[in-house]
Amino acid sequence: MATARIARVAPARADARARRARGARASSTAPSTPARATRRRAEAPRRDERLEVITFDLDDTLWPTTPVVNAANEALIEWCSARLGGRFPRTARVHATMKRIREQRECEAAARGTTAEPMSYAAIRIAGATRAAIECGIPESDAVATVARGYHLAWIPMRNAMARELVYPGAAEALRAIRERHPGVAVGSITNGFGSAAGAGLGEFFDFEISAEALIDEHMVHGEMARKPNAYPFQLAMGIAIADHGYSGDADSWTHVGDDVLNDCYCAKQFDFKTVHVCDPTTKPYESGGGAPYAEKSLRGGVEANSDAVVDGVISHVRELPELLDRWYV
Ligand SMILES: [Mg+2]
Numbered sequence: 001m002a003t004a005r006i007a008r009v010a011p012a013r014a015d016a017r018a019r020r021a022r023g024a025r026a027s028s029t030a031p032s033t034p035a036r037a038t039r040r041r042a043e044a045p046r047r048d049e050r051l052e053v054i055t056f057d058l059d060d061t062l063w064p065t066t067p068v069v070n071a072a073n074e075a076l077i078e079w080c081s082a083r084l085g086g087r088f089p090r091t092a093r094v095h096a097t098m099k100r101i102r103e104q105r106e107c108e109a110a111a112r113g114t115t116a117e118p119m120s121y122a123a124i125r126i127a128g129a130t131r132a133a134i135e136c137g138i139p140e141s142d143a144v145a146t147v148a149r150g151y152h153l154a155w156i157p158m159r160n161a162m163a164r165e166l167v168y169p170g171a172a173e174a175l176r177a178i179r180e181r182h183p184g185v186a187v188g189s190i191t192n193g194f195g196s197a198a199g200a201g202l203g204e205f206f207d208f209e210i211s212a213e214a215l216i217d218e219h220m221v222h223g224e225m226a227r228k229p230n231a232y233p234f235q236l237a238m239g240i241a242i243a244d245h246g247y248s249g250d251a252d253s254w255t256h257v258g259d260d261v262l263n264d265c266y267c268a269k270q271f272d273f274k275t276v277h278v279c280d281p282t283t284k285p286y287e288s289g290g291g292a293p294y295a296e297k298s299l300r301g302g303v304e305a306n307s308d309a310v311v312d313g314v315i316s317h318v319r320e321l322p323e324l325l326d327r328w329y330v
Helices: 011-024 065-084 091-111 121-135 140-166 171-181 212-219 232-245 261-269 294-305 318-328
Strands: 053-056 186-191 208-211 254-258 274-278 313-315
Touching: 053 232, 065 091, 065 121, 065 140, 091 121, 121 140, 121 212, 171 186, 171 318, 186 232, 208 212, 208 232, 212 232, 232 261, 254 261, 254 318, 261 274, 261 294, 274 318, 313 318
Parallel strands: 053 186, 053 254, 186 208, 254 274, 274 313
Antiparallel strands: none
């Protein structure tokens, strides 16, 4: 069993890796943005390849996101209410304040002729809960201190605990089977959110993790660039795969797995990777409170209408993945 290594990649170093990765690839290398629409129909994968790298989306792919995030949001409110009293605002008010802050920052930046400084959903949640609390009459110092501590001591632990509890049945077994059937495969996660496979108790099956939230807050990458469907997270993954795991650059030997046709399949297909769409009819996709990347809003309709062009395989559950990979890879 490979040792889990969680990579929070420094952008400059990773960018250099990504450039090397692009240089190592054939002429079909993807552009740095997802503007190129993939119109060709996905080719039927051949079973003469070795699986070198497999990457996973996390939210709604390995666990259901809505109950996980809702529980974390409520944990933060309970934490703060226990310390500051019943006047602490409820989640709906926090969300409304988050939206107001986001719009205000964008307006102020536009007035300056620039874009707002990178700020993750996590950071905006802290700002939103703090401002909402102050507007409810809670002293500023109490609001700042309690929300900041509550985010780390209540929200994050609850998100991880719920993901651990709600990991889809059979997901861990599937990940273990992939490790066993494809020795040497590098396994990574690429998420637009805050979750991590390690936090959900699946760390032993992963070699690296890329979190948009970490890229934004820790490495000052703008949200539009840090989040799928921008190609940047996949470029980082390629850099890690080449530098740390000897990835050959053969696109057919890389499979990406996710529940979102745009953010997962379309985005991975910009690199000609094989794609697996996890399409569980019982899972209601998580809808964030806003702030999705511009590309997501502008591209989604067209990409989903032509999903055949970017989806190579469809499964309803990750537990079906080992069997699918057996058909694709030696
Ligand atoms: Mg997802």
